[in-house]
Amino acid sequence: MRIKSWIAGLATGLALSVATTAQAEWAPKGPLTLEIGFGAGGSTDTIGRIVAKVMKEQTGWNVIAENKPGGGGIAMFTGIANRPADGQTIGLGVNMPILVNLVTRPGEMAFNLDSFDYLGTAGRAQLAMIARADAPFDDVAGLVEYAKANNAPIAFDAKPQELAMRKVMQAAGVEFQFLSTKGGAENVQLILGGQAIAGFEAGEHLPFLEAGQLKMIASMNNERHNYAPDTPTLVEQGYPIYVDPVFFFATAKGTPEDARAALTKALADALASEEVATVVLNSLKSPILNMGPDGTEAMLRDGLENVGQLFK
Amino acid sequence: MQTDRITGAALICLGGLLIWWIIPWQAEEVGYGWLRPRTLPYIIAVSLAICGAWMMLRPVAEALPHANWPRAALYAGILIAGLALMSRFGFLWVGPPMALVLMLIAGERRPLWLTAGAVGTPAAIWVCVAVLLERPLP
Amino acid sequence: MLDTATILAGLGDAFQPVTLLYVLAGVIMGQFVGAVPGIGPVMATAIAIPFTFGMDPLAGIGFLVGINKGGLVGGAIPAVLINTPGTPDAAATALDGYPMAQQGKPLKATKMALYSSVTGDTFSDIVLITVSAPLAILALRMGPVEVLGLMLLAFAVIASLMGASIARGLAAAALGLLAAMVGTDPEHATPRLIFGNFEVYDGLPLAAVAIGMLAISELLARLARTRSAQAATIDIPRDQLPEDRRVSFAEYWACRFTVLRGAVIGTLIGALPGIGSTAAAFMSYASAKQVSPDRASFGRGNIHGIAAAESANSAVMGANMIPMLTLGIPGSVSAALIVSAFMIHGVQPGPFLFEQQGRLIYGLFGAMILANIMNLLVGQVGMRLWVRVITAPESFVLTSALLLCFVGVSLAAGGLFGIGVMLAFAVLGFVMTAFGFSVVVFIIAFFLGPRFEISLSQTLALLNGDPLCLLDYPFGLAMILAAPVLAVWLARRRA
Known part of the structure; x- marks a missing residue:
């Protein structure tokens, strides 16, 4: 019964895809993997899983969230940078570990900021x-x-x-x-x-x-936290150093224009949903902030300079 | 006795290889901290060499190794070839013939069991993984 | 302290038909999936999380708990029936379970595994429900030094227990640790021994290495040995006596101390984040063997061996929830996945969890106990099915197991690359076994390696170059000193 209806579905699906390829909107071939640069149970993990869920509901794509911990996201982004740019895999990481590694050990990193196409951000972390x-x-x-x-x-x-x-x-x-x-x-x-x-x-x-x-x-940010307005920053306490962790999404450089546009839009729609906002507010205590593809790239490039001065 | 000496010598060689070549090449030099990237690998390499020396000096009398090497190598070869083909054609095309070849070499001749192994199992896997879980097969 | 009404309301929630059904579905799926090499409870939970989004929190979390607990029972099945443990904690079960199955008593062996697993699990759940708070505080006092000591102790026990000689045991452990060095070093986050493969930046994939070493190498050896592929994988005599098909209460009762010891060891180790069920299973097995009047029969199908291993590795799972529920700190990967499910359902773990979500937590406790009962019932049916499967010809069973390993590892460990790693370690495992090195010791060292290195790093930082500081950690120091003594003692007894 199930198999039968499945085969029927497959046939219709094939017919439809043949009919619509001409003006087709881009959609991933097979599952879209959202790789999370940290282990299960933390705030990055929570954001990744809820975004994957909402994205799946909104687009109908098969979105799978996977944990890829190691080196604060370095492992995961190294993988993304070395992957074919087919839009099948996007990464969610935090900018700070990436930037600090690029500043302190540029020779040993298997990627740089030019290795990615940027899709957006989820928000700031208050460390x-x-x-x-x-x-x-x-x-x-x-x-x-x-x-x-x-x-x-x-x-x-x-x-x-x-x-x-x-x-x-x-x-x-x-x-x-x-x-x-x-x-x-x-x-x-x-x-x-x-x-x-x-x-x-x-x-x-x-x-x-x-x-x-x-x-x-x-x-540890350069601003006080919204839930603790009376606790001063490290900078205010006399040590001119701060971190500004931002959760961002990226995929391999050279992803086709239509795929990039579709992914950016799917991500932006998911981030704009009520459900994602609630969960992110619960786990980060800060609101959703999507800087968009260009904003994300600018944030990282400025950050690299900033981190260079602070951590060199 | 002889086996222990040879195995021990191999372990000492591995330890030396790690200490003088692989670790300096594949682990970074870091100038601070108590446990540096190379610390534990060096300790492991030295331990391996010590175990090797121990086995050479105090061999235990056991008739080793006992294994059916040619046949095991044949099966391993089929699996590796299967993996290589899978990376080109995918599990759906390579899985069933691979299962068939393995069963034939193992001596199975009854058509019913051959069908079960070469068609039934891959089909069941496909239904569970690709249809029910919506995960990609290799 | 919570009022009784909340507790009862929570427990009542667990008995709602919807929750019951989801827990049952979870247990069935878990037992089935857990029996597939490559997909353990952790992988099964990770796959199932998205399915729980639409459910109400208790049903979703009950479903995950069911999968987890079912997976624990399922994991013992391939270990006992074809000596191919999918996870290293089941490797301890295989030590006596497989010989017993080979003697034509597979159903008896799997049933004993089921009963002791459920007993151990229930024991640690009861500890979790009743005295989790004091135990969690005790666990907090166990810092890096104590964890390091406990690991050395586990290494000592395991290395002296397995393999053809002590030197081989130590060498196998060293090789396992070496494999664990691949990836990113914990203190400085630099890449190490990766030879340019970015896929192993976060370490060699655990599932691929474990399945390759434990399952594929055994399957290769079995296939190579096969002379009569048409024979049943395990021959069950037609005129088998009923007592060889079941575990009588007298037999179960005779193992009560073994099971209880295993449950206590598992609960204590499980309450500490990061050590895990494999060490618990082997320490329980070792202690059962040491106190047994008939040590020589261990490894040849002694029912106590199965009881010791299964009660301990299952007790770990319940106890892993202790730090999570009382402190908000997940004790294992599966606990972390359940935390992540909690957070998506809007429940923030932490010290207030009991006060804010008392009803949900007691619902969870109810679901855990229910899952144990269902494990027992589902297992009764499931074990019979699996034992029926195992009477199929060897050629069919071994080939199907190989295909399942390919797919399972590709799901769990990153596609074709994972399968490649699996095959490489299968060859290594085959060679090591042929030369008398224990692959189990290798795998345990490999699994504990990263935690071992990070604990060592933390310990050295705490000591800050002054070994006398160790005196501040009497428990940890005692365990560190006891490890070599125990190793020598165990080795002498074995010789």
Whole structure:
């Protein structure tokens, strides 16, 4: 029964596709893979999965979300850059790890900003420096003071966080220890468990702030966070360094014009939906911000310059 | 005894190869941090060499290796050829004949089972993966 | 603390017909898919997440829980019946399950696996429901040093248990670790040993390596050995006594301490994020063997071996939810996938989860217990079906298994490239086995490798160059020191 109707569907589908190829709108041949540059359970993962879902509903394409963690998105984007530009695969990553790697180790990267066609952005992440609520300090100056007398292990899950803290370390003349982790959740775990004195998290720490288990030491962005207007940024606390993580979508350079247009539109429609907005607001605590293809590219190129000055 | 000596020597060679050639070539030099990209690979390479030396000095008396090498190589060859063909023609064209060849070499001659293996299994896989899950077959 | 009304309302939700149906569907799918090499519970959950978007939260999460738990039971089936574990945690089950199946008692072996799996799972679920909060706090105290110690302990147990000699065990572990070095290094995020292949930037695909080493190499060896391909894969005597087809209560009861020990080991290891069910299964197996009066019969179809392995690896799964539900920290990839399903349904995990979503959480607990019961029922039917399949001729079963591995790995590990990796490691596994190296040790080292390196990196950073700092971590230090002692002791006992 099922097979029969399926074959019938196939026949109609074939007939239709023959009839409409002439003026056909571009559609992916087979499933469209949305590769997420981080593991399951984090904020990038949530955005990717909800966008894939809404996109599938709106376009009727078979959109599959897949986790491709490694190097803060470097692994995934290396793959995208080396893929045939057929519009079958798009990547979702965060700009900061990409930019910092391009600045600090340009020779070793298998791609640069020219390797991609950009499709849009989902929003900004608000990265916070956090500590356990009973930590003997409330700001970066206090942390520096603490580090003068004690070992001060700091949990980080992406290179920019470590480099920023190394800048603080040099400027203040103290020493931190760096605990490399697999993600924000592990940072929180090490902080709550008392193995790390401070660490970083972009969104998932909010319930812990409300519960009074964690406190926020600084905003790592160049603006204060909308949910914590009283916590100053790292820049305001005297260390001229910040990160500006943006979630962005890209595909391989040289994707045909019609495919690129179709993908850009499908993505923009999904991002404009109520459902995506709610989920992103829940996990990021910041609104959807789609800069569009040109805006995304400009954001990355400006960012590269900026990061070059900050992190070189 | 002899096997242990040869295997041990092979492990020592692998360790040396890693230490002097592969690790310096394939892992980056980093100037700071406690656990650098090369640290653990070097430790592993040294351990391999030590295990190799241990096996050479203290061989255990066991008759190794026991395997049917030519036939295993034949099957492995078919699988590798199957993969190469799949990358050109796809699972739907390569899967059934590959299954048929494997079963014939294994000595199966009954038409019913040959059909089940070469048609039934690939068809069931196709229905589950391509139709129900909407995932691409290799 | 939640009021009883909320708890009852939540449990009641789980017994709604819709939820029941979805949990049942999940268990059936999980058992079926879990039995296919290459597609374990994790892969099955990942595929199923999009299907839950349209359901209400409890039905969707119950469905995922069903798939997860069904997958655990399903994973034991190929391990026992054709000695091709799809995941390394089932490799411990194969050690005694497969010999028992070969003796013509496949149904007895799979049933024992089913019963001990469900028992272990239920035990850890009860721990999760009743004492998760204190256990989670205990787990938080276990930092990098303790995790490192526990891993060394696991390595010591496993390397001295398997393979033709200790030197071979250690060499196999070193080779597995070496394979785990491929990818991006954890502390500096530089590419390593990738030889220009961007596909392995995030490491060699786990599923491809595991299936290649554990399943394909075994299938190759079996095919190469086959002389009478027309014979049944496993010959079940026609006049088999009924007690060889079932597990009597007396037999189950005789394994009670083995199962309980496995459940406790699994629960404790599962409460710590990142170590996983394989180490638990092997540690449970090793301890069952050590306390047994009849050590020589392990590896030759001892029913205690199956009970030890399955109770421990299933107990890990329930316990993985402990850090997730109490702290919002996922303890494993499957738990992380369930977190991601939670978030898409608008539920933010974290310390307030119980207070804000008490009804949903108790609904989840109800669904977990239900899934265990359904596992038992579905398993009764499913095991019979699989055992029927296995009486087909060897040529058919082995060939079909090979095709399934090809497709499963291509789904789980990135298409043709994954299949290539699988075949390369199949050849390596075949050669290693022929020369007396344990592929299981290799695989465990490979799976634990990344976590091992990151724990080592964190430990070294915490010590900051001063070994005396280790004294601040008495538990971790004790485990690190115990590892070599235990290895030597186990080796002596084996010799």
